[in-house]
Amino acid sequence: MGHTVGEQSIQFDSSVYLLGAGSVVGKKEGDGPLGKYFDKIGQEDGLFGCSSWEEAESTLQKEALSIAMEKAGISREELRLIYAGDLLAQTIASSFGIMGFHRPVYGLYGACSTMGEALSLASMAVAGGYGECVGVVTSSHFCSAEKEFRYPLGYGSQRPLSATWTVTGSGACILGTRKSHARITGITTGKIVDYGLKDSFNMGACMAPAAASTIEANLRDFSRKPEDYDRIITGDLGEIGQKILFDLLEEKGIRIEERHMDCGIEIFDKETQDTHAGGSGCGCSAATFASYILPKVEKGEWRRILFIPTGALLSKVSYNEGKSVPGIAQAVVVEHC
């Protein structure tokens, strides 16, 4: 079971354990600073043996979830529910990625915050007694995302320095009731926050206010201070978003600099990889969580962390119709046990 805490949070009384995780990424991500942590790294062409970028992205999900199941030691039949999402229109990477598992499915869309949303809903399911084993998986692919949100790659458009680089990758986790060394003890559901920014090449700035809102709500709802977390880890704010996050939180008297980490900043080497402000995409936080963050909690290197994937809510159509880019951030508290 769980119970509500404050305005936006839920605390889980019965435990929700993380039983296994899988990550699959592209070559560029494999060449980055986190390269050695990923379970599987693709070839230069980014196609993962497929004939389209979309199929390749589906394959990432398929493989990440399969690895997570294998590590959790569970069979396909034991998977009660799957929560899945991606960035593409009508989340087709997920539909075609998880179809072959033949398991009950809920499709999600939370832009790059989807891994936070999926972990939240899966925790609610496990704690609620709705399944002993529940899977979550999200993905993004640089090539399918550029086509979806900006320009076809062949167009060769220039990217401003504020732009982030969509991660080619997928991360999956199995949550369940069986004891392990990491558990989800609470969540904070995000509100949509709109500061009126309209620049889809500066998504860090669009998402930072949502990250600030959810972090503030989490600390308030659970009566915690930043020091109560070993790390506060956002999804893909990148360098510009990170600065704005610090500023916004400081206005509220909250200082997180010492313990803040951003998956988008960690996943690429800015100096050598030409990725500008950092990585993004719902594969960014998902693959980083599955490969790098979760193992540190499992080992007890970090006792308690706050993981907050962040999403920019835009589409080609909303952008071209001159709408702003609101943000959302979904937070999950993960503790060593």
Place this chain on the structure above:
Amino acid sequence: MGHTVGEQSIQFDSSVYLLGAGSVVGKKEGDGPLGKYFDKIGQEDGLFGCSSWEEAESTLQKEALSIAMEKAGISREELRLIYAGDLLAQTIASSFGIMGFHRPVYGLYGACSTMGEALSLASMAVAGGYGECVGVVTSSHFCSAEKEFRYPLGYGSQRPLSATWTVTGSGACILGTRKSHARITGITTGKIVDYGLKDSFNMGACMAPAAASTIEANLRDFSRKPEDYDRIITGDLGEIGQKILFDLLEEKGIRIEERHMDCGIEIFDKETQDTHAGGSGCGCSAATFASYILPKVEKGEWRRILFIPTGALLSKVSYNEGKSVPGIAQAVVVEHC
């Protein structure tokens, strides 16, 4: 609380009540057979006072949810969570529709099955003790959907007789712990089912196998017969999908003809409205549920129904890349009390 039943279902032990519902539709839907049941009907232009179809669709969600809250007698602050979704890329109708409520949000994508998914996840939340009042809302708009999935309206393309007409409409419900005359007693989560069909102008045929799969799972998991339901109501199979559904279920020895109803068939008058196989879109089942189905359960005219919104999982890109159109169907058991 709830507990799992069979392979795909959950039964709710503590009650999940339906506290209020709202529906807003376009003029064509208002002129149809269910016209008198809707809460609000728009003007001929379909713009609902906005300057784009997408903004109009957001307005539908905003108004439907506001009406549902008013009928449930709850304030914005009492709404613990909102589950929302639509058909557009990156579900922007929902993002911009519900942003102004400033409530914690989870975005969903289940194509036209999204209302079933939203009701399912909201029920899980209420029964799990995660909120005393939870809102669900989904929408579709004929003009934004044609642009998204097929051709711009100005192109004037011909529609084959197997095509359905996307409903301009939104339906919203408030679920909670406070006693009322209708409650959700169980859900059956759908699997993605792919029969390899590729015709986006015959979505009824694409979705019928998923509807059959979820109905069969529901009857098996709860050890029920079709007669245990006063009505078995699919989302938007239309006339062609309905025939296929009957055939597929009959192969399994299940006959539902006498008690089957399809929101897509009910919402338009085929003879006079030129809508071909019926209505579709996640606004179709949502608006029909909120305006016509739920009141019949509340009055006790129907004691127990099975509501199964159905979704076709395709995008412009998947279609143009020659992929099939898999289906999914999410079922909810609603009972008078």
